[in-house]
Amino acid sequence: MNGTRTIFKRELRSYFATPVAYVFIVIFLLLSGAFTFYIGDFYERGQADLQPFFNFHPWLYLFLVPAVSMRLWAEERKSGTIELLLTLPVTMWQVVFGKFLAAWTFIAIALVLTFPLWLTVNYLGSPDNGVIFASYLGSLLMAGAFLAIGSCISATTRNQVVAFILTVVICFLLLLAGFPLVLDFFRAFAPQGVVDAIAGLSFLTHFASIGKGVIDLRDLIYFVLMIAVWLYATAVVIDMKKAA
Amino acid sequence: MIETRQITKRYGDLVAVDGISFKVESGQVLGFLGPNGAGKSTTMKIVAGFLAPTSGSATVAGFDVETQPLQAKRALGYLPEGAPSYGEMNVREFLNFIADARELRGDARDQRIDDVVGRLHLEAVLEQPIDTLSKGFKRRVGLAGAILHDPKVLILDEPTDGLDPNQKQEVRTLINSMARDKTIIISTHLLEEVHAVCTRAIIIANGRILADATPAELEARSRYHQAVSLTATSVQAAKEALARVADIAAIEVDPQDNRITAFPKPGRSIFVAVGDALKAQGVVVRELALEAGRLDEVFRTITLGAVGPEART
Numbered sequence: 001m002n003g004t005r006t007i008f009k010r011e012l013r014s015y016f017a018t019p020v021a022y023v024f025i026v027i028f029l030l031l032s033g034a035f036t037f038y039i040g041d042f043y044e045r046g047q048a049d050l051q052p053f054f055n056f057h058p059w060l061y062l063f064l065v066p067a068v069s070m071r072l073w074a075e076e077r078k079s080g081t082i083e084l085l086l087t088l089p090v091t092m093w094q095v096v097f098g099k100f101l102a103a104w105t106f107i108a109i110a111l112v113l114t115f116p117l118w119l120t121v122n123y124l125g126s127p128d129n130g131v132i133f134a135s136y137l138g139s140l141l142m143a144g145a146f147l148a149i150g151s152c153i154s155a156t157t158r159n160q161v162v163a164f165i166l167t168v169v170i171c172f173l174l175l176l177a178g179f180p181l182v183l184d185f186f187r188a189f190a191p192q193g194v195v196d197a198i199a200g201l202s203f204l205t206h207f208a209s210i211g212k213g214v215i216d217l218r219d220l221i222y223f224v225l226m227i228a229v230w231l232y233a234t235a236v237v238i239d240m241k242k243a244a
Numbered sequence: 245m246i247e248t249r250q251i252t253k254r255y256g257d258l259v260a261v262d263g264i265s266f267k268v269e270s271g272q273v274l275g276f277l278g279p280n281g282a283g284k285s286t287t288m289k290i291v292a293g294f295l296a297p298t299s300g301s302a303t304v305a306g307f308d309v310e311t312q313p314l315q316a317k318r319a320l321g322y323l324p325e326g327a328p329s330y331g332e333m334n335v336r337e338f339l340n341f342i343a344d345a346r347e348l349r350g351d352a353r354d355q356r357i358d359d360v361v362g363r364l365h366l367e368a369v370l371e372q373p374i375d376t377l378s379k380g381f382k383r384r385v386g387l388a389g390a391i392l393h394d395p396k397v398l399i400l401d402e403p404t405d406g407l408d409p410n411q412k413q414e415v416r417t418l419i420n421s422m423a424r425d426k427t428i429i430i431s432t433h434l435l436e437e438v439h440a441v442c443t444r445a446i447i448i449a450n451g452r453i454l455a456d457a458t459p460a461e462l463e464a465r466s467r468y469h470q471a472v473s474l475t476a477t478s479v480q481a482a483k484e485a486l487a488r489v490a491d492i493a494a495i496e497v498d499p500q501d502n503r504i505t506a507f508p509k510p511g512r513s514i515f516v517a518v519g520d521a522l523k524a525q526g527v528v529v530r531e532l533a534l535e536a537g538r539l540d541e542v543f544r545t546i547t548l549g550a551v552g553p554e555a556r557t
Contacts, residue, residue, distance in 0.1 A: 006344040010330070017332040017373075080328030084389070087292045087324070088345040089317040243296040244255070 003090030007098025008105075015106050024068060028110045031060055036117065048125025053117055054135045054211055058175055058204055061146050066167035068107065069150020070160045072099050073238070077158040086242075096235050100144075100151055100227075107143045111136065131213035138210030141223035142203055146171050148230035155237040171203075178202030245269055245427055246291060246397055251300035253286050253451075260286045262451035263300070268444075270396070273423050275442035275459075276431035279547050283451040284431040285325050288399050291429070292322040304397050305427075318346075321395035323403055327386030331375035335366055335385055338374060339392060346393040360388040363418055379406040387415065391422070398428045404437060416440045435539040438462075449547040463537030465545075471535040472518045473505040477528045485525035489517045505535075 015021040032053060036042050040052025076082035085095060121127050150167040157163050176182050178199045186195050199205075206219045246268045253261040261283040268274045276284045289295040291302045293309040293316055302309045305319035329338055339360070343353050361367055364384040369377055374385055383406050390398065403419070404412040412434075419428060419441045432438065438445050438459050445462055447455040455462065463469055476482035479502050486495055486504070491512035496505045508514040515534045522529055 002347065003345065006341065009344070010333075010341045013337070014330065014332050079331070080324060080326055081330055083289070083292075083294050083324040084322075084328055087294050087317055087320070087322045088342070089314050089347075090345055091314065242294070 003094030004098040004101070007085075007090065007095050008102045011099050011102030012105055015102070020068070020071075021106065024064060024106075025110045025113060028060065028064055029113060031064075032056065032114060033117070035060070048121050048127040050117060050121055050127065050132050050135060051211070053114070054139060057139045058142065058207060061143055062168060062171055062175065065107065065143055065146035066150050066164045066171065068103055069147050069167060070154055070163040072103060072151050073155040073234075074158050074160045074163045078160075086238075092235050092238060096151070096231055096238070100147060100231055100234075103147050103151075104140075104144050107147065108140055111140060111143070128213060131211075134213045134215050135211045137215065138207050138219070138223075141210070141220070141227075142207050145174075145203065145223050145226040145230070148227040148234070149174070152230045152234040152237060155234045155241070174201060175203045178205045245306065246302070246304055246399075246429065248287070248291060248302040249300055251287065251290055251297040251302055253283075253290060253295065254298045259451050261290070261297070264448070264451070264453055265300075266446060266453065266456065268427050268429060270427050271424060272444055273419065273428045273430065273442050275438045275445040276429060276448060277433075277435070277438065277445055277543060278431075278448035280433075282448045282547070284448055285401055286451075287448070288322075288401050288429065288431060289324075292320060292324075292399055293317055294322075294324075318393075319396050321390040321393065321398045323386050323390040323398075323400040325401040326405075327383045329374050329382065329386055329389065332373060334371050334373050335377075335388075336370045338385060339388060342389045342392050348393060356392055356394065360392050363391075364388045365414075380408060380411050383407060384411070384415075387418075396426060398422070398426055400428070400430045402431055402433070404432070404434065412437075435543060438539060447543065447546050454546050459539065460536075462542050463539055466535075466537030466539070466542045467507055468505070468535040468541060469537035470513055470515075471505055471507045472515050472532065473503055473535055474518075474522075474532045475501070475503050475530045476522075477530065479504065481525065481527045482522065482529070485521045485527050486518065488525075489514060489521050491517060 035056040036053040040055060042052050045052065073082070076085060086092075118132060121132075122129070149170055150163070153167045153170065154160075154163040173182055179202070183195055183199055186198055206222050209216060210219050247266075249265050250263045251261055251265075252259070252263050264283070264287055266274075276288070278284050286295065290297045291304065291309060293313050296310060304316040307316040307319065309316045330341075333341065339357050343357060348356055361370065364387055366381070366384060366388060369381055374382060377385065383403070387400070387403060390400065400419075404415050407415060416437065419430065422428070423441070423443075430437075430441065442459060445455070445457065445459055446453055447462075474482065479497060482504055483495060483497070486492055486506050489506070491509050491514045492506045493509045494507045496507070497503070498505070506514060506518060519532065522532075
């Protein structure tokens with residue numbers, strides 16, 4: 001556990017030692033605000049809730065999270081520090097998990113900084129704060145899943161641009177897994193069971209159901225499993241590179 | 245102690261390391277020599293536990309690097325090629341990070357950090373981001389990280405690369421001062437470094453060990469070993485005098501500075517005979533020297549493959 005904490009501390013601090021953190025947080029807050037008020041018709045809807053705010057999170061994350069995750073491993077490989085990191089007396093798991101947790105915490109900080117919106121909606125009316133809390137939780141879990149995917153992709157390459165693009169594409173497919181764009185492709189050759197399974201992988205479906213304020217164990221498990229599987233894959237990829 | 249048994253590393257069809265076995269004891273400083281791409285760094289990466297060998301095994305301080313990686317890594321200090329470090333951190337943060345990862349605590353921790361900062365003269369740059377440091381300082385920061393936990397075993401991949409002559413000298417002094425109770429492997433392109441710090445040298449080319457000997461033994465393989473070189477006012481007179489010495493196998497004159505080198509027949513010593521012959525002929529000699537042997541020449545002969553069977557181990 002000590003190893004995880006050491007890696008976590010170093011990683012999180014490094015976000016704030018570079019412009020990455022500030023650029024990310026400012027852009028995230030600006031875009032989420034702009035989407036909420038201009039596209040989401042926050043006022044015009046006449047309802048005291050944060051639905052228009054959370055609706056855009058999947059699409060914001062689609063581009064912003066890969067921008068955070070692309071550097072997780074690719075940068076270390078490019079600069080050679082991965083050699084330093086993996087010859088320290090820490091286990092592969094501690095490194096993979098420590099890095100992921102740092103990135104996740106960083107996104108959580110950005111998410112927490114959207115609190116003025118919550119204050120606003122509470123000032124204007126009396127929203128269901130349980131639903132808002134559930135939506136924040138769902139949003140954070142979804143960000144974690146995006147991050148875990150990005151971590152795995154970043155481990156496969158030393159090129160951050162490649163990591164970014166591949167992560168966006170995979171996240172996009174998973175977002176839309178429940179929609180005709182993706183399902184029609186599989187319907188052409190896969191049996192109905194497989195198509196249903198793929199539809200069940202959709203980020204949007206699970207995020208939307210948490211956002212209704214019903215924290216269903218299945219949705220939680222879905223995101224936690226998604227994170228665990230992709231982090232496991234990250235460790236496998238790094239091990240493969242070691243033996244390659 | 246470091247021991248490798250028949251380690252081999254293949255990348256597809258390319259064999260980077262081909263059955264390398266060696267054993268280094270405590271108190272030894274082993275120099276890895278070899279052309280670029282010879283397999284030096286790959287071998288070091290395998291021993292450090294960063295790469296897994298295709299076959300064979302390596303132990304560090306008695307721990308197998310693959311089956312007991314944590315114990316092996318605890319005993320080891322490793323400076324990777326190019327001395328990578330986190331550029332956005334300042335030197336103090338970087339050393340603190342290494343100390344955390346090495347689980348150094350309390351007074352021992354402060355003492356170790358002070359010690360390496362002092363030894364590598366990092367006091368003035370402690371608060372500076374590593375990205376803004378010169379190449380020499382970056383290398384020293386990397387070295388400081390590698391020796392921070394006072395490891396029993398040290399592997400340094402080109403520790404003096406990018407340092408100026410004074411800094412090189414300091415790092416060599418540092419390695420010498422640590423050598424007594426540690427097992428150290430360094431890789432280098434600089435043959436004078438082998439002289440300055442190594443008690444033993446291994447020459448690697450194409451992934452194989454071509455020679456494993458002390459620097460003095462390697463020099464003895466040079467054709468300059470026991471040769472006599474001199475400069476005289478009259479090259480012609482000196483050559484004539486040397487022609488009378490029976491044990492001389494060949495005489496060469498450097499066309500640039502007219503330096504004459506006389507090579508002895510195998511196993512013969514000619515220094516005294518040369519001196520006598522020159523004196524007898526009344527040749528005025530400005531300088532006369534006995535050559536120890538030239539490592540660069542030995543290195544070239546061995547790595548270019550023009551070696552007799554006795555050079556292979």
